[in-house]
Amino acid sequence: MFNLRAEIENREWVPWRSFRIATWLGWQIESNWTDPFLFAVYSIVKPLASALILVVMYGVITNGDFTSPLFPYIYLGNAFYMYVGAVMTGVSWSVIDDREHYKTLKYIYTAPVDYMAYLIGRGVARVLTGSFSVLITIGCGVAFLRVPIHVAAIDVPLFGVTLVIGILLLALLGVLLAGLTLVLAHHAGYLGESVAGALYLFSGAIFPLDILPAWLQPIGFLMPITYWLELLRRALIGSVAEAFPTLAGFSNAHLLLILLALTLVFGVVSVLVFRLCDQRARALGLIDQVTNH
């Protein structure tokens, strides 16, 4: 007989192990397309429909001026913002999903698991399905709405680096929300989506920050997502994106530095908040609280 207890003597760094398995689990959940119809609805129809609403609204407001640089600005901002819903909201939603739906949270929590690493893993697993929606949306934009992306002109290294930092950033923001979700057991159902919705307006996703009233603009400038979206747009459509005055004074390198610094700051804050909330949830007995959402 093998000695199981000896095998459990940790041979792998616990956070990495937790992350790896959570990613596997997240992927199993995300890729569970036993119903192709549902998959089509969630990954294709839903993102395209929301893009379409945006396009129609834009058309009405501008009298159909689809050649303005504002159009690709909005279109790409909206498309990439889908990662926020996928990763950030995904991380915090995992808490509710495990706690209320699968009823596994207490078993994961009492296992030798780094719960934060686990949550990040669950969120990162959604990058692939998220990317699918983003790609389809951008593809349709290029094909039917003349979003001016030229493959040869894409700044691939900038795009790659920005995307990776952004996913890390979104996962960390998700950790912050996950912490709050642990504590706000009874009201946390829509926390992720509400925050994602609010940030949509403050991150320059669908309009440049200058459009916001002056007293609200600082919020936008403090949000790392603002710089992330700007960099993604610049990587794809270069000069067109630089046409906007908001961040025109910054070079790509500048923006990247700001993004990195803000990611670091938000990352540290997220981890601290998460730790506090985790302790609080344990003190209040909320880890396995089922609230019947």
Added chain:
Amino acid sequence: MTHSLAIETQDLGRAYKIREAKKKEAKTLVALRDVSLQVPRGELFGLLGPNGAGKTTLIKILTTLLAPTAGWARVAGFDVARAPNQVRPRINMVSGGESSGYGLLTVRENLWMFAQFYGIPTKPANARIDELLATLKMSDRANTKSSDLSTGLRQKTNIARGFLTDPQVLFLDEPTLGLDVGASRDVRAFVRGWINADRARTLLLTTHYMVEADELCDHVAIINQGRVLACDAPANLKQRLQREAIFHLEVSPLKDSVLPMLQALPGVCQVTHHPADDRAALDFILADESVLGAVINTLTQADIRLLRLDKRAPTLEDVFVNLVGRSIEEVERADPSPA
């Protein structure tokens, strides 16, 4: 590190603040009070008590899910509040009566994933999964999606998950709740076998089934309203009732009015009534055997036929009744609290 005590608690307490709607100040509900327990390694320890007694609360504290508000607890030698990361690899836990798990994964995948969380490599994990599923008589379901399992089989999968990591200390919260008679028996046999196979293992289970505690456990703590009222081997607990006479009667169905008459008889310490379709069972604790005559008289006068009469040895049920003044069922009926 080896410790002779697998679980040790000292004056452990837990209070919940409950905010009632419209009222400003929070009420405090004491779910656990001054619990001091010592469970040596190698023991199958039972916590016996009615709904709301605090059993789950105690398990939640011991498994690092919930912080205590008073006292301390050590599991496998480590303080649950200060060193949860030392406790967690050494324990596992199963709650009965719920179906947990990822429905979209198969039984094997669910178990494999949890083995991974504990760092067990795939090969020994799979060997262990096969072994466990065979013992639980569900080998043929290894590749079934959890969502396609009956509630009972999902619960068995959850039990397998608990044993999978061969923990030093295993916590089972009402493991047979909701299982049918056969499955409960299988689980009890499995639990006993697991402990007997390796005396370094320790298992704490909660139950409100008397028979389960009596049959299975080396030691039993009887708990009610957050307090441990007695803690001893079942045989010793029952020994305390040697003087009283305990009778089990089966009679034709009773009218409700008869019960108070029986209770009012001098020398009747306790009557509990278990109605069935065509008959009723009555359990009596009598101060003395001689009281039996009056009991039978009362029944005959009420036109109730006596179908069967046994003098019983005391059970844990009787011990509970003696300690609390009411039977577990009556406590639960009088004070229904959410599980």
